[in-house]
Amino acid sequence: MSKIVDLSADALGWVDERLPVVKAFKTHMSEYYAPKNFNFWYYFGVLAMVALVIQIMSGIWLMMFYTPSIESAFDSIEYIMRDVEGGWFIRYMHEVGATFFFLVIYLHIFRALLYGSYQRPRELVWIMGMVIYLALMAEGFFGYVLPWGNMSFWAAKVIISLVGAVPYVGESIQIWVQGDFMISDSILHKFFAFHVMLVPLIIIIVVFVHLIALHQVGSNNPDGVDIKAKKDAEGIPLDGIPFHPYYTVHDLVPIVIFMMLFFAAIFFFPDGGGYFLETPNFIEADILNTPEHITPAWYYTPFYAMLRGVTIDFFGVSAKFWGLVVMGGSMMILMFLPWLDRSPVKSMRYKGMASKTMLGLFAFSTVALGVLGVKPADWAPYWVTPLLTMVYFSYFFAMPFYTSFEKTKTVPERVTMGAGH
Ligand code: HEM
The missing domain is CATH 1.20.810.10 (Cytochrome Bc1 Complex; Chain C)
Known part of the structure; x- marks a missing residue:
């Protein structure tokens, strides 16, 4: 048994001299x-x-x-x-x-x-x-x-x-x-x-x-x-x-x-x-x-609903194109979150009521848009999708304001453990 252990240690040593597997394992695990x-x-x-x-x-x-x-x-x-x-x-x-x-x-x-x-x-x-x-x-x-x-x-x-x-x-x-x-x-x-x-x-x-x-x-x-x-x-x-x-x-x-x-x-x-x-x-x-009804798989439907929700041509450009802009924007805007959030604290546990409410509204609007996206376009009154789209975007556009002005709680110096630990 000890011979096998020695052999595998030698083999590992041989590899490690040539490829830093032990170092990588330590650093990442x-x-x-x-x-x-x-x-x-x-x-x-x-x-x-x-x-x-x-x-x-x-x-x-x-x-x-x-x-x-x-x-x-x-x-x-x-x-x-x-x-x-x-x-x-x-x-x-x-x-x-x-x-x-x-x-x-x-x-x-x-x-x-x-x-x-x-x-x-x-x-x-x-x-x-x-x-x-x-x-x-x-x-x-x-x-x-x-x-x-x-x-x-x-x-x-x-x-x-x-x-x-x-x-x-x-x-x-x-x-x-x-x-x-x-x-x-x-x-x-x-x-x-x-x-x-x-x-x-x-x-x-x-x-x-x-x-x-x-x-x-x-x-x-x-x-x-x-x-x-x-x-x-x-x-x-x-x-x-x-x-x-x-x-x-x-x-x-x-x-x-x-x-x-x-x-x-x-x-x-x-x-x-x-x-x-x-x-x-x-x-x-x-x-x-x-x-x-042409509908995509469920994981696309919030975005599909936003695309379909734009029905008016602007500046001589088709509603379809603006729908594409809204749909693309609704995904790309997530990229900018690190710069939209001005809060001094990270976790929702210590953020204020405004952040909590906005996150709740964001989650609600996404799920509701997801439901609208699987239904036929005339399933709900015409104004519901644009309204939910506005709620969705307001989470992002209003973030620099509500995260700067709301009252936050003091973050503890050390982590806290939930019940049962
Ligand atoms: C194939 C897809 C993905 C894989 C395999 C993956 C894997 C991981 C793993 C293993 C961690 C560390 C464990 C954890 O924190 O849960 C992590 C952390 C993280 N991931 Fe992903 N991830 C994926 C996609 C994404 C996406 C789509 C986003 C956001 C748009 C994302 C954002 C993050 C963030 C912010 C962290 C750090 C979380 C923290 O430290 O609190 N990841 N990811």
Whole structure:
């Protein structure tokens, strides 16, 4: 036994002289001091990594049987579902995985809003996160088109036609993007290349940078207290604990719960009642058969509702273009949060009533817009979507004011532990 231990220590030493694996492990795991008061909201970073691995693994397997051409894409999906051994399971893993990925990411982002994790010095962690988020939105869209179901086709048509709404140059750009005068094989091939290669590559690289940037400045925590401000004689933060083994073991609990929910959805609820996978996508793309309501998957619907909510032409430019501006703006504005928030404190625990109310209204408007986005355009009175869009944007535009003027509570010097610790 001791011979084996010696041998593996030698092998590790040999590698370490050539590649600093031990140093990297120490810096990022066993000697990375994370705040000891992490709570429920801190599970979603690791779960996002789990979701990313699930998507990559199941995606590689799907790619072995999928054919990217409009003649055979739909049939190859049917083949995977019916004939390939365990193919249905791999496909549903990928499809339910997309929903779970977005769910986890939305909770991960909400945590940052709750505890001011985007504030100085974590601006780059936040911006890298936003780049990942935008890349994920693109990834989901490209993937949705690949099965060449009827909703795939019409979703591609609606979204690509938005490019055409850009004044003067839109139409030519649209034809260039399509590589044809209509949605055809050319776009399916492009989307396949983006979905399996370009965008995953970007996501993997940026996740790496996201974590390096986080470890450079250290994690925030539910109190927003800087744990590096109070260290012991050896320079270790008093409120920090080594990430490994403490959080590596601790994180196994949410991973197991995530897996249980994930597999329950795959086995018992794979189409999510039409919300994970829309009913029109069970029939092949048909240029002569427009689905009754064209709606995207649930994770896009707040933005889709805002796009559809703009119905008036301004300055001689079409409402469609302004809708595109509002939709793009509603996503891009998140990037600027580190500079919009002027509060002297990070965590919502110590911010004032105005911040709490505005965050509540923001969350409400996003969910309400999400509901409107899955319903037909005339489901609610015409003024509801513009009103909710204004509430959504006011969270950002009013932030420099309410965060400067509201009364905040005193932040404790050391982190506080919740009940049960
Ligand atoms: C594939 C996607 C992503 C992965 C794998 C990922 C992974 C992680 C991990 C492992 C952490 C540390 C653990 C934790 O704090 O939960 C973290 C922290 C963080 N992430 Fe992400 N993340 C992703 C996307 C995003 C997105 C989309 C945003 C925001 C737009 C974001 C913003 C942040 C912030 C601000 C922190 C620091 C939180 C703090 O210290 O309080 N991340 N991320």
